[in-house]
Amino acid sequence: MKIAILGAGSLGTIAGAYIAAGGQDVELIDVYQAHVDALNQSGAKIIGTTDFQTKVKAITPDNMSGTYDLVLLLTKQLYNDSVLQNLLPFLDEKSVVLSLQNGIPEEKVASIVGRERVIAGSVEFGATFMEPGVSKLTTEFGHFKEYAFQIGELNGEITERIHEIKTILDLVGGTHISDNLVGTKWSKLLINNAFSGLSAALNTEFGGVIDHEVSIVSAAHIADETIKVGHANGVTFAKMNTFDIASLEIKSENDIPERVQTLRNFMEPSRLLRASMLQDLEKKRKSEIDYINGVVPRLAKGKGIATPYNDMVVKLVKQAEETQSVPNFDTNIKFFEELNK
Incomplete structure (x- = not known):
């Protein structure tokens, strides 16, 4: 499975680090060139309630290639039109876009990438961007490992793909499937x-x-x-x-x-x-x-x-x-x- 973290800020850096450390094929994608360079040179460093560092692959959006099976959407909603239009060429009919943004962006995301591709998600941990390559986990580590994400199909069904995505996100922290994510x-x-x-x-x-x-x-x-x-x-x-x-x-x-x-x-x-x-x-x-x-x-x-x-x-x-x-x-x-x- 090829995974993209689209918007590798404080939350995306942490998610990408743990997914990479779990042996998955994941790219951290961000427009901030200095951050991308630091991630490639020194790896992702997570401080705060933990101390963890791991090698990751980071790129800017203009270097995206191939097809992503799973995209964790962590950019700001302000940029959804351009970000998602730019993403479309890198999706196929089975690609999943997991919306992890603030608010309730799912209908907008679905209108661009297609409703069948969208799964809703909610981030349940806090983080602060410290400097290029470094993110600070602000949630108590034990709680983070038990309760990091909620995810769910838009119609509330418990599907095979939602279990597959849970397995990936469990590498980061506790991931819970909801039948009422909306x-x-x-x-x-x-x-x-x-x-x-x-x-x-x-x-x-x-x-x-x-x-x-x-x-x-x-x-x-x-x-x-x-x-x-x-x-x-x-x-x-x-x-x-x-x-x-x-x-x-x-x-x-x-x-x-x-x-x-x-x-x-x-x-x-x-x-x-x-x-x-x-x-x-x-x-x-x-x-x-x-x-x-x-x-x-x-x-x-x-x-x-x-x-x-x-x-x-x-x-x-x-x-x-x-x-x-x-x-x-x-x-x-x-x-x-x-x-x-």
């Missing part, structure tokens, strides 16, 4: 919308969202909008660990204090996280806001569901992108204060 990705999208979105729009860590009354109430409303739009689009939200994420839906104003307390308790272990979208704004780069909070208003169209909180997050992040500035908490919290009235 629901899993929507549950993750909800948390991203409520906390990554507000982290970026307000320029704060998740803890800043948790601690301020206006922002945590706003997070509850963002979660509620996401649930209502998901349900209207036929989504069954998957539990996160044992937590029923759909129970965050707000049926009346009286529910809000309880929803706020539930969110605070659930998110407390993640209070030090800073949204990658905020890191993009700090680096004056375009973020994935259209593929995170922007999904909700887009899929709400024609459903009669208002999405003012997700709309506001998108608006404030896009303003920061356009002005190449970082949001100001005290300024932007006032917009959410108005929505809460």
Whole structure:
């Protein structure tokens, strides 16, 4: 089996390293030439909660050749049109594209490469890109080895090919097959919308969202909008660990204090996280806001569901992108204060 890691950033470098060490034919593909050179010269080095180094083969996209049987898609959704069009000549009818991107990119991916080729996936470990050739695993190593990926067919079937892909990914870390991967990705999208979105729009860590009354109430409303739009689009939200994420839906104003307390308790272990979208704004780069909070208003169209909180997050992040500035908490919290009235 010939495997491609398309987008060998922090996560892709780790996945590629362990798959290569497992004796598989795998290419790490990335546009960052210095990273590709370092990987070829010194191998992939994984630090953080482990210390591991192994030889890998890395190339830039213009050096792709032959046919890939399995592609792990880890590029940003921003670039899906060009990345996937570029990939098409290297796929045959049995090739599988495993979408491991943030958000819910599967329909877009399927529209370009063909629905029959797409399997959905979810990355369950964290990593940080340190320097060319070096990635830092930030998830506790034992947990990573038990729980690194969830994968599933779009229709929920348990197929022979999903078991084959599990065998490959098990070389990296624990891989779990789901019959509701779409629901899993929507549950993750909800948390991203409520906390990554507000982290970026307000320029704060998740803890800043948790601690301020206006922002945590706003997070509850963002979660509620996401649930209502998901349900209207036929989504069954998957539990996160044992937590029923759909129970965050707000049926009346009286529910809000309880929803706020539930969110605070659930998110407390993640209070030090800073949204990658905020890191993009700090680096004056375009973020994935259209593929995170922007999904909700887009899929709400024609459903009669208002999405003012997700709309506001998108608006404030896009303003920061356009002005190449970082949001100001005290300024932007006032917009959410108005929505809460």
